[in-house]
Amino acid sequence: KFYFNSRIEQVERERNFFKKLAKPKMMHCSALLVSLLLLAAVAAQPGGRKHEEQACLSVRAIALPRFIGGRKDNVAFYVKSLQSDGSCQFTLMSPTAKYLVELDESKRHPAVCRRCKTQGNGESCSPVVPEQPAAEGCAYKLSNFCELVSVKSNDQSKACP
Known part of the structure; x- marks a missing residue:
């Protein structure tokens, strides 16, 4: 649970970073895409x-x-x-x-x-x-x-x- 929560926080930080870089019109699409890709990567990782x-x-x-x-x-x-x-x-x-x-x-x-x-x-x-x-x-x-x-x-x- 702790590992999962820390990964969610990391995804949120990365999403906020991309919000600052992206243009206002492109922000929602790129942030959503990056968030989805990161969440998919987290879900695909084995938990040992x-x-x-x-x-x-x-x-x-x-x-x-x-x-x-x-x-x-x-x-x-x-x-x-x-x-x-x-x-x-x-x-x-x-x-x-x-x-x-x-x-x-x-x-x-x-x-x-x-x-x-x-x-x-x-x-x-x-x-x-x-x-x-x-x-x-x-x-x-x-x-x-x-x-x-x-x-x-x-x-x-x-x-x-």
Whole structure:
């Protein structure tokens, strides 16, 4: 917010400078043009880590809700962490189970889901994998809910019977 306010003040100072230089008839057009260009430049600049975190939050909204064991887990909560490559990782926690979710390049679907269980002092996590091979012409795909869904190998948008 502070950065944004200081950029607005800078734009105003530059606009006032151009007002003094411009002829009265041209002042409004040139000042408006310069102001618009400067505001566009400000809007186009990335906000660094804060910008990435906001992107992570929007991905978090897409990722909800997740289900555990085929039923909605109403008491689940998420811990979000931003990875060094700019991707987001979510840990879903509940009293009974936890999934560690790594999103794919589109940031919409899980690439890997690991189900984690607390055992003794530590925690063991294992990838969610199919218990049996897929039917002929089919493959397994992870849903947004970390469930394995059988889809056609040649067209993953179609479910297998």
